[in-house]
Amino acid sequence: MSANTFGEKFRITTFGESHGRAVGVVIDGVPSKLKISIQDIQIELNRRRPGQSAITTQRAEEDKVEILSGIFEGKTTGTPICLLVWNKDQRSSDYDELKEVLRPGHAGFTYLAKYGIYDYRGGGRASGRETIGRVAAGAVAKIILAKNKIQIIGYTKEVAGIQARNIDYAQIEKNSVRCADSVAAKKMEKKILEVIKSGDSVGGIVEVVIRGCPVGLGDPVFDKLEADLAKAMLSIPAVKGFEIGSGFQSAKMFGSEHNDEFYFDKKTKRIRTKTNFAGGVLGGISTGEDIVFRLAVKPASSISRFQRTVDVQGVKKKIKIEGRHDPCICPRIVPVAEAMAGIVIVDHLMK
Amino acid sequence: MSANTFGEKFRITTFGESHGRAVGVVIDGVPSKLKISIQDIQIELNRRRPGQSAITTQRAEEDKVEILSGIFEGKTTGTPICLLVWNKDQRSSDYDELKEVLRPGHAGFTYLAKYGIYDYRGGGRASGRETIGRVAAGAVAKIILAKNKIQIIGYTKEVAGIQARNIDYAQIEKNSVRCADSVAAKKMEKKILEVIKSGDSVGGIVEVVIRGCPVGLGDPVFDKLEADLAKAMLSIPAVKGFEIGSGFQSAKMFGSEHNDEFYFDKKTKRIRTKTNFAGGVLGGISTGEDIVFRLAVKPASSISRFQRTVDVQGVKKKIKIEGRHDPCICPRIVPVAEAMAGIVIVDHLMK
Amino acid sequence: MSANTFGEKFRITTFGESHGRAVGVVIDGVPSKLKISIQDIQIELNRRRPGQSAITTQRAEEDKVEILSGIFEGKTTGTPICLLVWNKDQRSSDYDELKEVLRPGHAGFTYLAKYGIYDYRGGGRASGRETIGRVAAGAVAKIILAKNKIQIIGYTKEVAGIQARNIDYAQIEKNSVRCADSVAAKKMEKKILEVIKSGDSVGGIVEVVIRGCPVGLGDPVFDKLEADLAKAMLSIPAVKGFEIGSGFQSAKMFGSEHNDEFYFDKKTKRIRTKTNFAGGVLGGISTGEDIVFRLAVKPASSISRFQRTVDVQGVKKKIKIEGRHDPCICPRIVPVAEAMAGIVIVDHLMK
Amino acid sequence: MSANTFGEKFRITTFGESHGRAVGVVIDGVPSKLKISIQDIQIELNRRRPGQSAITTQRAEEDKVEILSGIFEGKTTGTPICLLVWNKDQRSSDYDELKEVLRPGHAGFTYLAKYGIYDYRGGGRASGRETIGRVAAGAVAKIILAKNKIQIIGYTKEVAGIQARNIDYAQIEKNSVRCADSVAAKKMEKKILEVIKSGDSVGGIVEVVIRGCPVGLGDPVFDKLEADLAKAMLSIPAVKGFEIGSGFQSAKMFGSEHNDEFYFDKKTKRIRTKTNFAGGVLGGISTGEDIVFRLAVKPASSISRFQRTVDVQGVKKKIKIEGRHDPCICPRIVPVAEAMAGIVIVDHLMK
16 A cells, blocks of 8 residues: 655655545645745646536536645745645435446456445546646646746647647647647547547547756666656556657667667757657656657546446446546546656656 | 665665676565575576577676575575676776767766766666666566466567567467567567678567466555556666557547456356456556556667767767677567566565 | 655655644555544544643644545545644734744754745744644554554653652543653642743653564564654654663663563463563564653743844844743653554554 | 665665675665775774774674675766675584574564574674674765765763763774773773673663754654654664753753753854754754764673573573673674764765
């Protein structure tokens, strides 16, 4: 257990269940004298919040954040920051029917096996609401990154096989799938609406780019920057894969093409590489080039179709999960992936 | 820093540079009264050792392991086990020419940027020799796994686009690429011999299957089993990607196909799933199905071809790395991936 | 930084400033299916609360605890438990006068030097209120200990040179100094009332006895049981010393007297020691005898007398801290010491 | 388990049993480009080595240290440093007689209870030889401290009730008890020779002073500087108590005397305190004054007298431990205490 803490120097501990009283995070290790307003955090939470468009779940979650500690007269004091969001909906009746039935693709089965008890309401701790604490902490990390001129950009790169091709980061927040290609975004939206109609869900790929990262971040051997990023990404619900730079494509490449050629860049007066198949890291340490990685996002397990399953006693059941679910969670994974990447980078910056 | 330690309960700390006096590992947290012989460890090290076939580097490394502590009268005592391999070759003259030149795709550049000093001989700590300590520790982990009837099988799944299709684990150690498909293995070997001729290197994919893992392993939220496995794999030199179960393929799938149907298995008297797109984990906790994951392995950076680069001052240089290099490191990554997977599983078993 | 977390398996993270919005704790690693009521926690917080008698500070702190997460239908679920106490008093005006003046013996000076900013109201994070989270977590630890038939008893052993001699644990909660000797308790109370009159404060010694601890708890070398207990105790505000068993008295002893003689106890059918100078530990591991240790508690720094000091600019000042302070904090340190001891023991039990 | 590692940023992992093949340490987190010679380390090991005078054990231990990794061309590279000392004596025959008998005051009993197996030869891992790794690591810490103008001075303050009174640090290495008072040293030596004659051992007190520590070291709440020092000291074999500044004396003091008065020191241009009852820390953070603490050292358990005990089956036995033992371990604890204090300070410096 003891697994609700992430990071060493910039260390977050999240708590709270989907339908418990509150969800939140304690952030330890934030430098003192940093200006933080509640808006800085609320903005990021609003990006994660459901119900923002026709293609997301329509659950009404307000997600107003409160600051309980660590900030004095608008500035951090070096003491732990506790951020809290109260849960509006704590009714359990909606879920009574599902109580004993194992939902395919959902963690209820493994939680029950491990703990012998499970707060099944809305997924309990295995709910997407658990990521509220991550995004709130990520907002704090972003303030530190901004001071270091480091920028983290996440976007939906692929949905149901439709790929973003003409990348323009300015488009990301302008469409409901958070895609960096406005043409692909329209296709994705259309596809997702079809998926909603069929009561299904669909997967996708999210790409994250970290710009302005200095040379020398990351620790060789076990705490390689890419290793810590991989762990951070695979800790996000529904993520099934991580690749950096050339990623799985590298399996088909030759050393003579993959090796990024070093050159001296007269403009920035530093050694750079002409290509970036490495994805911004060599031997676990940042090269100063953009850090580029992607995550594979599986289709959400909650679908409005009948599925065959069993209950906890092993008796055959049919299940249909009522209500409006996220047909594609990529747009809501984007701020979570950015938050986790930000936490990893800040943690290494502070080491 | 402080990044040469991995694991919490079964905790390994590796040390040693490629051309320093020795490489080794201290393993802390091994249960007492476990029978361990030096052969148990040597067998695994021999699998990692170069020079085993026509398609690997021909460097003569004997890699005899010594046990310095923690074992008394053939059994573990619960105290830390130090395992050591002396380096035969500590000459630096071979590397004098390369001293100031940045090798494309190699970590020398980032180590120098981070530390301002670098034991360039044979790659120093960023050498494949660093993995000796991991494999030695993994041999100890395997003994614990065997007692728990858990088996870890790694093999080369793809090289230069050639894929293993008819999987037969019995074939793995019978061919020099460690491929589980004997027909594909021959094609891979042929391709690798061509790569050697052209002085190049090539990438591939390694798959690892964990069989016999009980339900309930792994911690939700940040220490999800797949998150810890992802970190372990991305910490291996040359690994650029990790995917579990459906992995990147899940991006193109629908929830109705991806959700693994639960059923009650009369034979084993437990709840199982008909498919295993999840790859043996749900919500970060093992389901009892096989845990299946893959890693993308980039082509080795050391190639016998002229490459354009610069030296540490940024002056243009051409470089050709003499000697015989690994044209495809997948067969030697296999025991390292198994070792790291074993360490993750044992660590979670002991939690 | 990152120093607000204690424990490995049973891990607590406290947050909150004295006059911020709330103080609290997140407890990670609590086993599932444990029955916990809010009363279990409130009882311990009430022991810590000021204003309980004529000899403590008269500040009115209600300290009602709320459970925000981790408990479902009266039982723990294995997910993190967040416990919160709202602060009633958030006014800063009372402290405006003291804002710039360094209080002798108080941490304001070092906090300012370290962080450059300080929530001076009521001592901020360096206030006794920080221990609320510890005591709340300790209440949860006590439930686990009770299941393991382990009992932790703390009491005031000495105040201003007056020592408890006829130890009777039944007396502890019957007098306002929490002394295990009713006769000594009366003398201590009398002495403390004199101290109040003179506007001063006084130190003392607290003893903690752990009964029922099994043989084999604690890890040799760095995480010795006594080492973890020492750290836990020295982390409590105002504690200046720790000794176990013979403690500082051992400095004057000979091996032939200090070595506890082993014998076979027919009643309990196990090997025991006739004396217990070791204090229940040998080589960092519990022997099964009572674990007995003491802490030295300095006199509280807040006194109602004029004291010479300087302000943050180094200008000479005279300061008198108005209000009613704790003349002797031993009775309120007792539940905190018990809580921290309980957390250490539970953490080792779960390893 | 997993308890053979100490420190977070400057992290040491020790290994090795008294009569195993070797004892040693891996130090992770040492900054790069630090000049280190083998002599720097050997000097400190020689201070710890037995057989230096008439009043210590006469065992011939050469304790030649070897550097296995982490140092390249005389400088650290930022990679882990492995330091090794081979054990000369691996015979077990000397100990065969003691194999089954529980030695009073010795950890054999608890090791057996915890692990079910015990390398009884020379105490195994519960031997003083385990501290070799600590002292070697401490020598590296001292090099970092010297660069930061921080000095650590340890000395024997009391033996068998004889106290050092006229403190002169220059005397410490000039007498065999490492006492800072030459007159007291002579009395102590005389007393210890008597103790040797009677086949007994005697305890004492060691004081450590840290000079030149900057303001602001240490983390409030759980990782207070004094809490980390307490843990470090109590992790040393035979230490039964720790006190900082006024320590246990504070229990008899009033706030008006204990509160150290702040003043502005014109010479150093910083705020200081007139007295130092705090011992150099307030709220867990260093004040810039000398950090002063003491440890209680129990008499060594190995004595040349017959003692009553039982064997592992509980059968009554008489035991006399042959050979020459340390009659008073204070002089040999001094370098260990300095080493551990140095590691704590460097660890906090690097945070």
